[in-house]
Amino acid sequence: MSKSKIKIIPLGGVEEIGINCTAIEYNDEITVIDIGLGFPLSDQYGVDYVIPNIDYLKRNKKRYKELSSHMHI
Secondary structure, eight states: OOOOOEEEEEEEOTTSSSOOEEEEEETTEEEEEEEOOBOOOTTOTTOOOBOOOOHHHHHTTTTEEEEEOOOOO
């Protein structure tokens, strides 16, 4: 009997304001909770927004099943 495992993978927003993004991996599926953005630091000229690093999702795109997020008004 195999045991199911849950992995929680922070992709952004750890020890910073904004850019929140967390992947939850359960068995062979990945669900993403929140995809936020941040604003650049004053020395990041020409950058409009800072986004989470989604390389992990790109590498595992066949396992990516769902996005759960919210919106600010």
